[in-house]
Structures are given as C-alpha cells and as structure tokens.
Amino acid sequence: MHPVAFIVYPGFELLDVSGPASVFNGANRALRQRGKPEFYNVVIASTEGGAVESSAGVAVETRPIAELRYGQARTVLVAGAEREPLMQAVADPVLRASLPRLISKAERFGSVCTGGFVLAALRLLDGRRVATHWDSCTPFAKAFPKVTVDPEALYVNDGRLWTSAGVTTGIDMALAMVTHDLDATIAGEVAKRLVLYARRPGYQSQFSPVLQAQVKGDSPFIDLIGWIHSNLDLALDVPSLAARASMSERTFHRRFVAATGETPARFVEVARLDAARMLLSRGLSQKTVAAQVGLFPPTRLAEAFERRFGVAPRLFRDMHAEL
Template identity: 35%
Template sequence: MTLPFPAARQPTAEAESPRTVVILAFDEVTASDVCGAADVFSVATRFHQGPHNCVYRVVVASVHGRPITSFSGITIATTPLSAIDPASIETLMVPGGGPPEQPPVPRDVVAWLASEGRQARRLCGICTGTFLLAEAGLIGHRRVTTHWQATEALKTAYPQLRVEPDRVYLHDGGLWTSGGFTAGLDLGLALLEDDQGHATAMAVARSLLLFVKRPGEQAQVSAALSSQAASDRQFSRLHAWIMDHLDENLRVDVLAEQAGMTPRTFARRYTEQTGRTPAKAVEAMRVEAALRALNDAGTSLKQVARRCGFGDEQNLRRTFLRLRGTTPEHYRQQRKRLTARLVGDAAHQPAA
C-alpha cells in the first residue's frame, strides 16, 4: 500500500515572513535531537503550511560554524552563530548529547546562550540540552524535564530546578523542555501545534509516519514498550496487536489464542516474563490511549471510553481515579486551561 504524500508547495503571497528556528549543534550532540526537530519544521513548511500559510527557516548553527561530529559519529554541517541576528530567532532549540548521566556542557555554547539566548521568543531544551540552558542561567526556578536517565544528574547539578521526571515534554512560560531522542519529535509537534493548531500538527505527524502523537504528560517509556522490553519476541507481537484492538474484549483466552497458547500457560508465562498480569498490562495501555484521546476536545467521554476499551464512562472514570488520581473530566479541563494560557502567552509575546 502506498501512502499519499502531498506535493511540495511554495509559499504564497499571503505567507507570513519565515519564522527562524535555530538548532544549536556541538561535538558529541545527539543527531536525532537535531534532525528530529529540523524535520518537523521542514516538513511543515514544505507540505503542510497550515491555515496561516506559515513557513519556517531552519538553521543548524554552532559557535564556530564548522562541521561537527555527533555522538554517533555523523558529521553535521553548521552555520556560524555570528551570522545570525539573535533578535530574529523565533525558536531556539538546544539539543543534548553524550551519555545522559554525564552530558557534555560546552563552555562556548553556554557563553553564547548566556549572552544571547534570552532574545529568542521560545527557548527549548531537548534531552540533556536542559543542562546547557540551566548552566547559562536561562531557567531559574521553572519546571523542566529531561531524559529519564539524566533526571538525578540534573537535580544534583541544579538543585534550584523543579525537575518533573518521566514527562515526554513540558512547557513553563517561554521555556519548553523534553525527554531525548524521539521526544524531540513530540516537542517539535507541540511547538507546531502552538503555532498552527492541532490539524496541522497531526498532518505533519502522519507525514513523519509516527505511531502516535504523544501528549506531554505521557510517560517517556510507554506501557506497551515496557511490556515489550520485559518479554520475548512472541509477546512483542502480541503487544502490537493489543494496541490495535483496545476497543475489543481482551480476555485472557483471546490473548492466549493470539499468542498460540492455552489460557493457563499464557497467563503464567506472561506474568513471569513481564512482571504483571495480562489484565494489568491491557489496562495500562488503555489508560495511555485514553490520555491521548482526551486531548481531542471533539471526542466525548463516551467515545473515549468505547474506543479505548473501558466500555462506559463510569468504568473510565473509576480506572482514572485509581491509576491517575484524577478524573477524565478534570484532566481534560487542565489541558483546556493550559492551552488557553499558551494562546494568551503567545498573544502577549513582543514581536522579534
């Protein structure tokens, strides 16, 4: 099956002036942190300019402007920061690098951030890029997140930060931070949604062939991935099947049939390998799916309950209270208030 991919478009006369997105690069940077964010904005400009016909100018920059070598050994061409007017930067993205527990914090990059970073409308730390922003004094006491393996190191190095572990991404004022690697894609899509709305962000997510567009509150390591990591290849295939059939009655005998085992053997082997019962695993995947569905204001609680396999609103509400400590209604209201605050913050930002 061939997926239709829209033809590239040239900006029309009504297009806004390009919004400059600068992604810092340095030796030992994580290549996916750089490329993932760049792809989101580049694909949006080339194929999905959205209702505002918005275009982005993506610049990968370094202090010296020479090619840099990433953590994985990939060479990345860069533009010198001296060639960019800091006041023209709409979004400044600082990726991470090296091992999460001991990430590189280049002194020259930190010095430039301390001197010029505040001029950008949006500051973003991807993965351990949060360390560089903190070292440059650009975070203060705001809420941040980072790669889950770097959480304790970040808390130790910068105890004044309000570190919220296990978040895909987090927004506090003009500061956005995220986990690492693929979370940079989620952060890029969140920024795009902030600029152009949900429909455009979803169109770009489909073009990038993402399995799902994750909300910021979702755990960095999903329930499905945790289950797959704790099991063999046979159960990994089963978990992928479960994610596609959450709205069905996933009894043990149904799952056992998919796994090619008797119900008793399946229940015993699954619990031994993953550390939890099949019912608990299915429940965790359904809650994660419900979190994503609740971000769509056009989907009723009844629809969320049915699509995610809870059956009815009462069961959805009861499960949410037990596992999340809140109700679906309250979670949705919090998201609505956050979105309204984001729109208000953007409206009051001074023009660059």
C-alpha cells in the same frame, strides 16, 4: 519568518536536530501547498561554525553562533549528547558567553534530550520544571536541585521554556510548537507525512508498556501485545488471551508476568487508560472513549481514570483537548 536556531557542538545527537528540523520543514511544505508563505527558517549554529560532527559520524554545516544577531533567533534549542561531549559543551567559554544573550531576546528557548544540562549549568532553568532523557533524570536532579525534573513527561512547556525527553520526543515537542504557532491541522499533516504512529502529548509517559515488553527480545508475547493494543474494545481477560496464545491459563499468566513484569489484567488496564487519555485529548466524548477502549460504561472509565491520573476524564478533556 520565524527563525529557529539549533545549537550544536562536537558529538551532539543528530536526531535531536534532524527530527525537529524535519517537523518545521514539513510545516513549511504544508503551508506552501495551501498557497501560504513559509513560516520557519531553520538555522544550525555552533561556537566556531563550519562542519560539526555528530555522535553518528555525520557532520552538519553550521553558522558561528556569534553571527546570530540577538533577537534574530525567535526559538533557540540546544541539542543533547552523551556525557563527555555534553560536559565539553558546558565548559565551552564561547557557548557560555553567547547562549544567555541569545536566549534573552528569544520568544522561546529550550532543549532536546540532555541539552537541558547546558541550560541548567548556565542557571537558566532555576525554578523551572523540565523534561530530560529518563536515564538522566536522577543525575540532573542531583546536579541542579533548583530545577524540578519531570521523569514521566515526553516534553514540558513552562512559559518560554520548552524541554523534551529522549531523542525522538524532540519530534513530539516540535509538533506541539507547530500547533501553537500555526494550528493542529498543519501539525497533523506533518505527523502523517513523517509516518508517525501517533502524535504524542507531553504528559504521556516516556515508558510505553508496548516498548517495555518488546525490550525483552525473547518475549513470546510481542505479537499478542500488538494485538491487544489494536483490540482494546474486546474482552481481554485471561481466558481469552490465554486461548489466543495457545496456552493454559496458569501457564499464560506465569509467562506473561515473567515477560512483561505486569499481570495481564494490570497490563490491559494501563493500555486502556493510556489510549483513553490520547482519545480524550482529541476531544472525544467520555462515552465514545469508554466504548473504544473497553472500559464501558463511562462510570467504569471514570473510576479507573481518576484512580490512575488523579483527575476526572471530563476535566482532563477540557484541559487538554486540541482546539
């Protein structure tokens, strides 16, 4: 068994724990279906043990952190929270004394969302690269100048250290851990059972172009944007999109920029390149990817991909394709 210890405190973000824990439990389920023994044993710990209330008002039962024998927890993850409960956790003398010893014997450690503040305050992240919630990147970098904050990544793996960005990215990080511990097939089955839209790699940006457009609730283009992402192989020029939106080209262009902050051409290119990056990470050929995302011939994909990401598509695939 591989014990996974989640460290929580009053006011923690519930999804920081329940999301990754569901992934590990899902991996155990997939193993049982294959007639294999379970791999993960999830433990939730706090300084005093007992019921600890989350920011959602839901309490979880925990074990005292002192009961975790050093070396028993092979993965240690600290949950995040809003500023006030987070600062109280940072100041907790029991947590400050116990956590470094617990981590010193763990195979890997890390945080979900803003839980990295706790680790950084204990000088456990100096010289490391980390991810955290986009809204906390600047204050994190200012408070801990010896830590390199990646404001784009969904999660970062730096040796034994694993850190994730905001909330649901803990699920993405846990799936990557399952891939590392077991295999990509098991992780894929877990993602499917959790009805995830896609398994997101760590290098994917926290800022989805679809979500950014949907943030503006009055945007008239929410349905169109969903259609664009489902039809990247089609001609997505302004005349075609304007016709689909039942607008003149000039009106469409003006209103699209106002709603999304991007020109239609720029929006479509970003969507195509993000999709290309995901497909390449699955090991697909450059020719196949170029056709699927509407950047054919492959030389067109290569030029646009290298311009945005600074690396050739083939090299990116070789570096990131799942085994």
